[in-house]
Amino acid sequence: MISRVRSPELPQNFTWFNTEQPILLKKLRGRVVILDFWTYCCINCLHVLPDLKYLEQKYQNSLTVIGVHSAKFDNEQETENIRQAILRYDIEHPVIVDKNFRVWQEYTVRAWPTFIVIDPDGYVITTISGEGNRDTLDQLIAKLIQEHQHKGTLNFQELRLTLEKQRQPLITPLAFPGKVLATPAALFITDSGHHRIVMSSVDGEIIHVIGNGKAGLTDGDFSTAQFSAPQGITFDVTNEILYVADTENHAIRRVDLQHQLVETIAGTGEQSRNIYPHGGVSLETPLNSPWDIVKVGNNLFIAMAGSHQIWCMNLDTRMISTYAGTGAEGCFDGSLTESAFAQPSGITTNGQELFIADSETSSIRGVGLIAPYQVRTICGSGDLFGFGDADGQGEDVRLQHCLGIEYANNFLWVADTYNHKIKLVSPSTGNCQTVLGDGSVGLQNGQGKSTRFFEPSGLSVMGSHLYICDTNNHAVRRVDLNTLEVMTLEFLGLCTPDVCIPNKF
Structure with missing residues (x-):
């Protein structure tokens, strides 16, 4: 436990996501608040997102989670890249872009991920770092709600949000494709954002869609x-x-x-x-x-x-x-x-x-x-x-x-x-x-170093061609290794899971 101190206010002039306007902590009095300090490259930060979603749903009337994105890599400081990460990982709580680690320093954070728990009176209750802390947070939130319910100091007013996925719906045939594999049998693509595998010819003709597009096991x-x-x-x-x-x-x-x-x-x-x-x-x-x-x-x-x-x-x-x-x-x-x-x-x-x-x-x-x-x-x-x-x-x-x-x-x-x-x-x-x-970020065909990509993540070579999963462009690119000419594959007939019937091609 740390000393009982008033939580520093969050900067209002920083970039915010999943909300129409910046959020003031003082306007969240009466609610339990969790600040999640994260950076989108970090696997540990990704592991805690399901825990936060669970807690947000369980305590939706009395808990507010705010992501504080404190970037490790230079690329993670770019606001559009953070927006793409919010879309990719289906983050539904407000996120503030912590420019130059200002909020990180004010809350004396030292590692990703770190949770700062703020009670309904606006005081910092505890700091918890690392993953695997869902039960600890669950018990603490329940205790705070019980205490403040007894005192009559809870605020059950729902926080209205405008999510990035509402502003920018994922309607592309591929969504954040992660890896690609070129084989004599077919081209395989992990359509990660759609939770499925796409199997096509090397020219983009769909053979099979493997999986119904809903996240599950x-x-x-x-x-x-x-x-x-x-x-x-x-x-x-x-x-x-x-x-x-x-x-x-x-x-x-x-x-x-x-x-x-x-x-x-x-x-x-x-x-x-x-x-x-x-x-x-x-x-x-x-x-x-x-x-x-x-x-x-x-x-x-x-x-x-x-x-x-x-x-x-x-x-x-x-x-x-x-x-x-x-x-x-x-x-x-x-x-x-x-x-x-x-x-x-x-x-x-x-x-x-x-x-x-x-x-x-x-x-x-x-x-x-x-x-x-x-x-x-x-x-x-x-x-x-x-x-x-x-x-x-x-x-x-x-x-x-x-x-x-x-x-x-x-x-x-x-x-x-x-x-x-x-x-x-x-x-x-x-x-x-x-x-x-x-x-530079972009979707630009051409030759060699004149081309542009957006966080490419997967590669596969077959014969004289290199295939690239251009993840944030929701695309697969093909490179002629003899000329270094880059083109973008089109997957005719491929649609999003909520539109098409799997495997009907």
Whole structure:
């Protein structure tokens, strides 16, 4: 508990979202208020959003949640990018853009996420940091409501909000697509904002829509199965099986294309709270935000963003366990058991080594699949705050929250997400060069560095073409690798889940 102090007022001249006008704390007297200090890159901040939504619904007459977005990365300071994050994660409470960490400093916050609880009299009651605190907050809110109900000091007046999703509805055929996979069978896209998988030809002709578009964890045929913000995908060509990192379900799904069935093969549907290396039977072992996935032989290797680790699932034994990473958030090289990662969000392989887009350290890492099984940093500073935009060699390279990576022809294509660029990295020398994008936000076709993207997150190479999930543009881009010409694919006949019937093409 901290000293009982009056809560500092929130700046009225800052940018606000999900509300027509700035909110004064003094006008919220009689209500419990939670200030949620967050930044949209942070997996821990994303994990607490369902908890906040639960509490907001349970105590809608007497609780107000206000998000305070205090940005870590430069890119996260841009107001339009924050608006896109609010839409992507369906945030329905007011959010203030905390310019230059002013509110953060006034409330002496030190970590993301942090909750400041303010009682109905306007006093700060406590500060709680980290995730997994829903029950603690629930009990505290209930206690405060009971106390102030007895005193007659509760305010049950509903706060009227104008949500960003009302101002800017998601009506695009794709919504925040996360990853793309080009195969001889089809082009697969995780339509993350619509909670489904789109299967098309390489030219955009729809073959199947997998999932009914409603967030959930349901197995079954393509028209009834449900996912929740799926991200990474990998394909078994021989058996026509697609494997999916079903991120917000904390699960791995198996999609049988021949029989058109979806099956859960790992995870319990609940988020794991165990960050230490462990494992067990795949369907009995909780996972923690699997973000990307690659198949090597009969093993699935998983970038487990939530626990800052790389995991491995044996498809024969259906056992799953930590492969590399202590669970600490950082950048440590060495043996598999000594290494540390920071929100790994992209994974690819050449068969001898895994290559990781380690997003929170803005670095590219290598993880050995053969003796001596070492982890190394290929390029990037390896520091949690060592980000930027600089081509070069090894530790001199600066990336900004890279999310996508693809190995092809002895090189690594990297989606340098927050720099809105596509870069090419040599895994042997650590050399990194910008190939596509001028660094400005936009949807601009053309050639090479004259093109523009908006937080690209997924990459796939097949033959002479590179496919890019241009996430905030709700688009998939195709690049001719011979000319570096970029075009935007059109998916004729694809519609939003509330309009079309799944799998009717």
